[in-house]
Amino acid sequence: MFIGFDYGTANCSVAMMEQGEPRLLTLENDGIYIPSTLAAPTRESVAEYLFKFRDIKPLDSVGEQVLRRAIALNREECIDLEASDLAFGHSALDLYLQDPSETYYVKSPKSFLGASGLRDVQVSFFEDLVCAMMDNIKRNAETDAQACITDTVIGRPVNFHGRDSEAANQQAENILLKAAKRAGFKNIEFQFEPVAAGLEYEATLTENKTVLVVDIGGGTTDCSLIEMGPRWRGQSNRAQSLLAHSGQRVGGNDLDIALAFKQLMTPFGLGSKTTANIAMPHIQFWNPIAINSVDAQADFYSRSNLATLNQLKKEAQEPEKLARLLEVFHETLGYSIVRHAEEAKIALSEHPQYSVVMNLLSEQLEVDIHFEDMINAIESPKQKMAELVKEAVMQGRVQPDAIFMTGGSARSPILRSAVQETLPNIPVVSGNYFGSVTAGLARWAEVCFK
Structure with missing residues (x-):
């Protein structure tokens, strides 16, 4: 049996073909999407879990x-690992929030893939992380499909990190x-995520069109200019229909981080000064x-940086703010802060103002964020996304008939407006923001494996 596998930065999902149409399979509880997260007692527990409990x-x-x-x-460390000690998806986040300082938690390991300067042991560690998540997803998908899954097409961004970095890719x-x-997958193929999303949109077309697919995911933004329609549907060789691609590691996570930095780090000392007025x-x-x-992450949570933070607190005009930053260090609160920013970003898409409440050990912080604050905070990543749209059209040397936007962050009215302003007078259409890539990967798997 074959599936399409969207190993996403924010969420993962898989789909099988059923009666000629993709069906997304249940992966966690009753949900068809599982957050790309993992929690364990220690970083080292992942490799031991695979070997001890999964015979991998x-x-x-x-x-x-x-x-x-x-x-x-x-x-x-006297850790006697149990199979239940590793958690995935929502369960992983729940475990982390219960005790951040005593839980190894990783969100979006896909963001780290292709990073420069990784040593062999780091590459091997990320392989273990991805394998553990894929193994969990595969087992849950097989339970829903009631079949053994052997073949898959996995989606990948145009560029995992910098532009045109073939070594990183x-x-x-x-x-x-x-x-x-x-x-446990036997036959594995890869397909660009925006191309996969385009295949799903193509299934709805009754005439041939040139379509710019803009896929704004959690970790990357990818654009593909594609000729699609009845002429191309079901063909195994699509080379001539793929006119241009552009992509960069800038996505929903970058919006969250930018908003967290500009709006949520002030109570922790951002913008404050030392007694020497520095x-x-x-x-x-x-x-x-x-x-x-x-x-x-390594720099901030290093032992040497702990000494630096303690010194900054001694020299601070507002030492209480640096004390909170030290709590971020000791309680590993970086993920929690970014999660608050993500919640604010989602809320501000529908409301003019949102109050973020952050619970620390000894106090509760409340920060009000307005819609205009978010626009200012995310200006830089928004412009990078708009440049990728321009780049794809310039490469293809043809104006698209339509723009198909997909990916979780494509729901943002700010980003949709930015794309529309970049290519005015071209209709913008959308399908399933989260499932288009997965469904398209299943369609391509049918071409590859049937």
Whole structure:
């Protein structure tokens, strides 16, 4: 049996073909989408969990090294791992929020794939993370489908990180490929996510069109200019229909982080000064919430930075604010702050004002955010997304007949307006914001494996 697999930055979903149409399968409770999150007692627990409870072994010597070290460290910490200690999706977030300081929590590991400077052991660790999530999803999907799943088409962005970084793209795709093999998939293909979304839109067309697909996901924005319609439907060779692609690692997560930085970090000391009237370094307020950067997270939560934060508190004009930043360090609150920003972003799409309430150990912080504040905060990532739209059209050297917007962040009226302003007088259409990519991947899997 084959499926389309959208291993997304914000959410994951899979779909099978049933009576000629894609059907998304249940992955968590009764939901067809599962957040791309994992929680465990320690970072090292992931490798041990795969080996001990899923009988999933490393594929190479580096993976074996990571596994041996993981087991040894867990023994040193007297952690006797149980199968139920690893949680995924909403359950992972619930576990993290219960005790952030005692839980290893990762959101959107896809954001880290293709990052420059990763050592072999880090690449192997991310492979374990992705494998554990894919294994969980595959088992749940098989329960719903009541069949063994062997083949899959996995969606991938045009560029995982920087533009035209083939080395980064190859590294990321290799991690996905190895993880999928270890999770039990036998035959694996890849397809660009915007192309997959376009295939789903194409199924609704009764005439041929040139369509610009704009997929604004959690981690990346990808654009594909595609000729589509009855002429192309079901063809295995679509090379001539794919006119242009553009993509960059800028997505919904970047909007959340930008909003968190501009609006939620002031109570933690952003904009404050030392007794010598020197501004507090911005990097100390960016790094804890830059949850899609390996380097930023490592720098902020390092032991050496703890000494720096304590020194900044001593020198601060408002030491109570730096005390809160120290709590962010000790309680690992960066993910929680970004989650508050995400909730504000969603609410501000429908309301002019939203109050964020953050519960710390000793106090409750309330920050009011207005719609105009959000517009200002996300201006930079919004402009990057608009440039990708321009780039795809310039590459293709043809104006599209329609713009098909998909991806969770494409719901934002601010981003839809930005795309419309970039290409005025071209109709903007939408389908299932969350499911178009998954459905299109299932359609392409049918072409590949049937």
